[in-house]
Amino acid sequence: MSLSSYSDVFSIRHEREYDEEILAGDLVRSGTNLFPHFEVIAVHGDMAWVRNVQNGADQLAPLSRCRKIQSEALALAAQ
Secondary structure, three states: OOOOOHHHHHOOOOOOOEEEOOOOOOEEEEEOOOOEEEEEEEEOOOEEEEEEEOOOOEEEHHHHHHEHHHHHHHHHHOO
């Protein structure tokens, strides 16, 4: 038996519905969450190695769940 995640229990979809190139060095967030912010350390296939900028914790995340923080700020500024 595997433990259910918060996203599974509440049927939350974190994947973005648009294409976005995520590269090492980018600042991203996960899904629709505003925080925490992560720095992308490396990308391989459909996974990203990310580091929490507040506490330095590393983890792996699917690229489809990563959203660039910089591009959102630029898009909002252009409106």
